[in-house]
Amino acid sequence: MSSAPDHDAPHHDAPDAVRGAAVGVVHGAVADVADLDHAATTRLRPEARAAMEPFLDGRHGNPSGAHALARDAVRAVDEAREQVAALLGCRPGEVVFTSGGTEADVHAVTGGLPVREGVPVCSAVEHPAVREPVRSLGGREVAVDALGRVDLEALDRVLVELGPAASVVSVMAANNEVGTVNDLAAVAEVVRRRGGAPLHTDAVQAAAWLDLAVVAAPAELVSVSAHKFGGPKGVGVLVVRDGTPLRPLLAGGGQERGRRSGTTNVAGVVGAAAALAATVRDRAVTNRRIATLRDQMADSFVATVPGLRMTVAPGTDRSHLLPGACHLTIDGVDSEELLLLLDRDGVAASSASSCASGAQHASHVLASLAAAGNDAAASDAASLRLSLGWDSTDVEVDRVLAVLPEVVARIRTHRARAAGTGGS
Amino acid sequence: MQVLVALSGGVDSSVAAALLAEQGHEVIGVTMRLWGGESDTGCCSVADVEDARRAAAQLGVDHHVFNFSDEFDGFVVAPYVADHASGRTPNPCVECNRHLKFDVLLRRAELLGVDAVATGHHARVHTSGDGTRRVARGADPAKDQSYVLYPLTSAELHRVWFPIGHLTKGEVRERARALGLRTAAKPDSQDVCFITRTGGREEFLGSRIPLHRARVVDTDGRELGSTDAVELVTVGQRRGLGLAGGAGRRFVVDVDVPGRTVTVGPPERLLADGVALDRLVWADRPVRGAVLAQCSAHGPALPAVVEPGPDRTARLRWDEPQRRIAAGQSVVLYDGDVVLGGGLAI
Numbered sequence: 110m111s112s113a114p115d116h117d118a119p120h121h122d123a124p125d126a127v128r129g130a131a132v133g134v135v136h137g138a139v140a141d142v143a144d145l146d147h148a149a150t151t152r153l154r155p156e157a158r159a160a161m162e163p164f165l166d167g168r169h170g171n172p173s174g175a176h177a178l179a180r181d182a183v184r185a186v187d188e189a190r191e192q193v194a195a196l197l198g199c200r201p202g203e204v205v206f207t208s209g210g211t212e213a214d215v216h217a218v219t220g221g222l223p224v225r226e227g228v229p230v231c232s233a234v235e236h237p238a239v240r241e242p243v244r245s246l247g248g249r250e251v252a253v254d255a256l257g258r259v260d261l262e263a264l265d266r267v268l269v270e271l272g273p274a275a276s277v278v279s280v281m282a283a284n285n286e287v288g289t290v291n292d293l294a295a296v297a298e299v300v301r302r303r304g305g306a307p308l309h310t311d312a313v314q315a316a317a318w319l320d321l322a323v324v325a326a327p328a329e330l331v332s333v334s335a336h337k338f339g340g341p342k343g344v345g346v347l348v349v350r351d352g353t354p355l356r357p358l359l360a361g362g363g364q365e366r367g368r369r370s371g372t373t374n375v376a377g378v379v380g381a382a383a384a385l386a387a388t389v390r391d392r393a394v395t396n397r398r399i400a401t402l403r404d405q406m407a408d409s410f411v412a413t414v415p416g417l418r419m420t421v422a423p424g425t426d427r428s429h430l431l432p433g434a435c436h437l438t439i440d441g442v443d444s445e446e447l448l449l450l451l452d453r454d455g456v457a458a459s460s461a462s463s464c465a466s467g468a469q470h471a472s473h474v475l476a477s478l479a480a481a482g483n484d485a486a487a488s489d490a491a492s493l494r495l496s497l498g499w500d501s502t503d504v505e506v507d508r509v510l511a512v513l514p515e516v517v518a519r520i521r522t523h524r525a526r527a528a529g530t531g532g533s
Numbered sequence: 534m535q536v537l538v539a540l541s542g543g544v545d546s547s548v549a550a551a552l553l554a555e556q557g558h559e560v561i562g563v564t565m566r567l568w569g570g571e572s573d574t575g576c577c578s579v580a581d582v583e584d585a586r587r588a589a590a591q592l593g594v595d596h597h598v599f600n601f602s603d604e605f606d607g608f609v610v611a612p613y614v615a616d617h618a619s620g621r622t623p624n625p626c627v628e629c630n631r632h633l634k635f636d637v638l639l640r641r642a643e644l645l646g647v648d649a650v651a652t653g654h655h656a657r658v659h660t661s662g663d664g665t666r667r668v669a670r671g672a673d674p675a676k677d678q679s680y681v682l683y684p685l686t687s688a689e690l691h692r693v694w695f696p697i698g699h700l701t702k703g704e705v706r707e708r709a710r711a712l713g714l715r716t717a718a719k720p721d722s723q724d725v726c727f728i729t730r731t732g733g734r735e736e737f738l739g740s741r742i743p744l745h746r747a748r749v750v751d752t753d754g755r756e757l758g759s760t761d762a763v764e765l766v767t768v769g770q771r772r773g774l775g776l777a778g779g780a781g782r783r784f785v786v787d788v789d790v791p792g793r794t795v796t797v798g799p800p801e802r803l804l805a806d807g808v809a810l811d812r813l814v815w816a817d818r819p820v821r822g823a824v825l826a827q828c829s830a831h832g833p834a835l836p837a838v839v840e841p842g843p844d845r846t847a848r849l850r851w852d853e854p855q856r857r858i859a860a861g862q863s864v865v866l867y868d869g870d871v872v873l874g875g876g877l878a879i
Contacts, residue, residue, distance in 0.1 A: 404610070445599065445600060446641070446644060449597065449599075449645070450644070453645065518591075519644070520644065522644065523640075523644045527640055
């Protein structure tokens with residue numbers, strides 16, 4: 110099933126840093142995979158790798174110390190913090206480094222330990238890292254519209270009903286399954302009007318694409334995860350704006366100004382800062398290039414595959430989507446079969462969010478869209494999330510353009526034959 | 534050839550995959566996620582998926598997880614519950630093989646363009662002179678699983694392999710140890726995978742259907758006591774009815790769910806000349822005449838004469854009267870060690 114790796118194929122549209130990286134992965138990793146699953150994770154940016162390497166070797170100090178090695182580490186972490194703060198539009202003291210997006214989300218929603226009193230509120234399409242703590246604290250979910258944006262009137266109603274009991278409002282900057290972007294300024298306006306519980310935004314998916322210094326400015330708490338924008342896994346940031354009360358979730362040695370104990374992941378935060386800097390530096394060019402690739406891909410599928418549609422972009426307007434997001438629903442196929450055959454033809458994709466066991470399960474995001482009248486999400490069609498990222502190439506997109514229509518046809522033919530022979 | 538191997542996470546399927554890989558086949562390991570609920574009997578649990586994945590990695594073969602939990606619920610669990618509700622005695626392992634492993638999984642293999650599906654069952658495939666294939670007993674009589682594989686037809690057996698069927702369990706474990714497989718010393722899975730040992734059938738069924746109290750009477754209609762759940766009582770059962778001793782051994786000779794009555798009697802009242810079967814499956818073509826018939830997974834194969842009827846039915850007449858077979862039980866017909874077919878007792 111595998112053909113020769115394609116290292117030498119020209120990548121006309123890709124920036125220099127991308128050359129040789131796409132189909133046929135470098136460094137002897139998984140060979141010959143077109144990665145259409147960047148919403149799950151991304152390849153480490155070369156800038157991040159270079160920045161991290163010294164701290165994986167000789168500069169191995171623990172910042173919580175009093176000697177030269179420690180001071181070297183302190184300085185590196187300080188610089189990373191300043192860099193991240195500048196890029197996210199906050200002060201260095203507002204940056205709390207975490208173990209990733211989930212920790213940042215859980216910290217924001219719970220308010221640390223002991224948990225914040227009151228009733229947390231979130232949108233119905235949040236990532237489980239928000240939704241689960243909200244649920245376990247007896248919180249409330251707010252409906253979304255057919256495109257996945259939080260329903261501001263419903264939010265208003267819930268906040269009026271809760272009054273001062275609302276402890277935090279969590280609305281994601283952009284959705285991890287379908288890629289829809291929320292208007293956080295409008296959300297913040299409702300929250301401020303109705304008592305002013307702190308606003309948290311899970312910006313884990315948005316960080317790779319949107320200027321959080323602007324987009325997330327209305328939120329008091331902002332979660333980010335480095336590996337979604339070319340940083341290392343296991344590093345996240347929770348922005349805690351001054352004046353926002355927050356207890357530590359992890360108490361201990363008092364790192365991160367007492368807000369997050371645990372030895373600082375020095376190489377990780379340095380890599381996160383470098384990746385974020387590269388992301389912001391290339392953003393305008395990357396976003397334009399990737400949105401064009403995404404549009405070519407989506408237009409081609411919609412035009413050539415019968416019974417296929419973009420789940421949250423029924424018309425030609427995709428301005429409410431992240432540039433790399435392409436969520437499809439496809440009639441007459443099964444998500445698991447689709448992913449399996451794509452995988453065997455060298456295309457990495459996802460059918461919902463990429464968590465847990467790998468086995469497929471119903472998506473709460475699609476259920477919420479369906480409840481808002483999204484017919485595509487309401488059907489029993491298969492869902493497919495194709496997500497592009499900073500290093501996606503035209504070669505990878507060409508691969509999925511060739512493979513997906515063929516795979517869909519194969520599944521439909523097989524189904525028709527099985528139905529004809531009366532399988533159980 | 535390309536072979537899809539169903540890896541349960543146990544030692545048998547791990548060794549089956551290893552043997553096929555050794556023989557030069559391109560093996561694709563697959564673990565079916567069948568049951569989303571509670572389990573403590575060593576099947577379908579997260580730990581088993583992990584064992585399967587690690588075994589596949591050790592053997593250098595690809596591993597996928599297929600989620601067939603909806604199909605399992607529809608084809609195995611729901612009928613199991615419905616059977617109990619109507620006083621029948623189902624065999625969910627037979628239904629799982631019939632519908633999941635050798636229908637849903639086989640079709641998935643077809644979609645992938647894979648030549649065959651292999652499992653770690655202790656059974657063999659017998660090919661007769663005219664090319665007809667039938668399930669045959671595994672080499673280890675104590676572990677033989679041909680009984681639960683009887684729904685397989687000759688056509689299906691052209692695409693189904695049992696790579697360890699010629700080995701004893703001891704030999705399988707020996708191979709696993711030699712290969713350094715982490716499943717080598719894993720205990721065999723037992724019982725029904727979706728029934729927990731701690732809760733048992735009563736808890737499982739009680740959470741799905743109302744269980745009814747029933748009178749326990751003797752064959753003259755005298756009331757002897759009562760039982761909490763008539764849906765859990767099986768014809769032939771002796772224990773668990775809370776009857777006082779004396780008056781000799783008594784067995785359940787009739788279960789009347791709508792009438793909420795369990796009738797017990799002496800063993801001779803259980804004896805029957807034969808049994809009627811439906812949903813009959815023949816490996817190839819209907820067989821008439823002398824056969825050996827087996828009525829439980831590891832029960833004896835008893836001489837009988839079978840007479841096929843219309844609409845997938847048959848009538849089986851024992852050479853010597855035998856205990857009655859509970860309705861819903863699978864009765865499997867053999868010629869020596871070869872499975873001719875089987876059906877469900879009416």
